[in-house]
Amino acid sequence: MHSPAFEKLCQQVALLKHQAEQFDRAKLFAKNRYMQAQPSLFDRAIFTTKSMALTDYVTEIEDELKSLPPVDHRHAYQYAIERISNQVHAVFNVIKSTPVWLKENKSNFKAKAKQQVYKHAVKKIMQSSHELYDELKQNHEFERRLNLMIEERKLKMSSASATQAKELNIEILALHARLGRCRKAISATEDKIQQVEKQQLR
Structure with a gap:
C-alpha cells in the first residue's frame, strides 16, 4: 500500500x-x-x-x-x-x-505586478518546502536510530540479570516514548508539506 x-x-x-x-x-x-x-x-x-x-x-x-x-x-x-x-x-x-x-x-494591466508577487510567493513556498523535506529527512533518521537503540537493548535482555533486565526495560520504555514523539513529528511535517503543496497548486 x-x-x-x-x-x-x-x-x-x-x-x-x-x-x-x-x-x-x-x-x-x-x-x-x-x-x-x-x-x-x-x-x-x-x-x-x-x-x-x-x-x-x-x-x-x-x-x-x-x-x-x-x-x-x-x-x-x-x-x-x-x-x-x-x-x-x-x-x-x-x-x-x-x-x-x-x-x-491575465489580460488586465495588473498582470505584471501580480506576476512579481506570484514569483515571490512561489520562491517562498519552494524554500519552505525544501526546509520541510530536510526536517522530514532528519526525523526519519532519528526514527531509524531510536529503532536501532530499542533493538540493541532487546538483544541485551536475553543475557541480562534480573536487575539489568529491569533497567533495560525502563530504557526501552523511554525510547518508545521518544519514538512516539518522533513519529508525531514526522506526521506533523508531512501535513505541513501537504499544506505547502496545496498552496503551490492554487
Missing part, C-alpha cells in the same frame, strides 16, 4: 499533465530565440529528459512513479518520492512563471 504522499503526488501529476499539454499547445517558446537555442528546459540533476516540451518531462515523472522502490524500503522510497515531488514543482514553476503564459491568461 502506498503512502498519502504518493497519492497526493499522483493527483499533482494528473493536474500537471493537463496544464503541460495546454502549455505545449500554446507554443509559448516558439517566438523566443533564446529559448529555442536551449537543448533542455531543466538541469540534468533534475531530469534526464532533454526537450523543450513540458509533456516530455511529465512522461519522465510518470515513469518514475511507475518504478518506485517498494514501500518497505523506506529510505529509498522516501528519497524517490522527494525527487519526484521536486520534479513536479520544477515543471509547475515553468508553467506559472513564464511571462507570456501569465500575459495571455
Whole structure:
C-alpha cells in the first residue's frame, strides 16, 4: 500500500499533465530565440529528459512513479518520492512563471505586478518546502536510530540479570516514548508539506 504522499503526488501529476499539454499547445517558446537555442528546459540533476516540451518531462515523472522502490524500503522510497515531488514543482514553476503564459491568461494591466508577487510567493513556498523535506529527512533518521537503540537493548535482555533486565526495560520504555514523539513529528511535517503543496497548486 502506498503512502498519502504518493497519492497526493499522483493527483499533482494528473493536474500537471493537463496544464503541460495546454502549455505545449500554446507554443509559448516558439517566438523566443533564446529559448529555442536551449537543448533542455531543466538541469540534468533534475531530469534526464532533454526537450523543450513540458509533456516530455511529465512522461519522465510518470515513469518514475511507475518504478518506485517498494514501500518497505523506506529510505529509498522516501528519497524517490522527494525527487519526484521536486520534479513536479520544477515543471509547475515553468508553467506559472513564464511571462507570456501569465500575459495571455491575465489580460488586465495588473498582470505584471501580480506576476512579481506570484514569483515571490512561489520562491517562498519552494524554500519552505525544501526546509520541510530536510526536517522530514532528519526525523526519519532519528526514527531509524531510536529503532536501532530499542533493538540493541532487546538483544541485551536475553543475557541480562534480573536487575539489568529491569533497567533495560525502563530504557526501552523511554525510547518508545521518544519514538512516539518522533513519529508525531514526522506526521506533523508531512501535513505541513501537504499544506505547502496545496498552496503551490492554487
